[in-house]
Amino acid sequence: MNKQNGLKTLIEAFDELYLRDNVDLSYPALRELGTFAKTEEINMDEFIIEYERRYGQCKKYEMMLPDAVLSFKLLDSSGLSQNKKQLVLTAAQDRTLIQ
Numbered sequence: 001m002n003k004q005n006g007l008k009t010l011i012e013a014f015d016e017l018y019l020r021d022n023v024d025l026s027y028p029a030l031r032e033l034g035t036f037a038k039t040e041e042i043n044m045d046e047f048i049i050e051y052e053r054r055y056g057q058c059k060k061y062e063m064m065l066p067d068a069v070l071s072f073k074l075l076d077s078s079g080l081s082q083n084k085k086q087l088v089l090t091a092a093q094d095r096t097l098i099q
Contacts, residue, residue: 026061033058038079047078
């Protein structure tokens with residue numbers, strides 16, 4: 001600390017350690033989101049709340065997904081049948097056309 005640029009050197013060392021920890025922690029957050037799927041034990045409201053919580057962890061590490069990708073990932077992990085997924089996609093297109 002008493003050397004020239006001592007404080008700067010210390011801050012850079014802490015930044016390097018912190019940033020490495022940040023990367024190490026971001027992977028499990030993204031993995032938890034990617035592997036989460038609705039089961040019969042939880043209802044759709046609970047599923048969406050938990051999905052949003054897990055995505056919030058990703059955002060904390062600046063790992064955001066575009067809205068379209070996030071929507072498709074949510075739909076894929078929702079446990080809906082293929083017919084119901086198609087209805088959701090059709091309704092979303094109709095809503096987009098209306099707006």
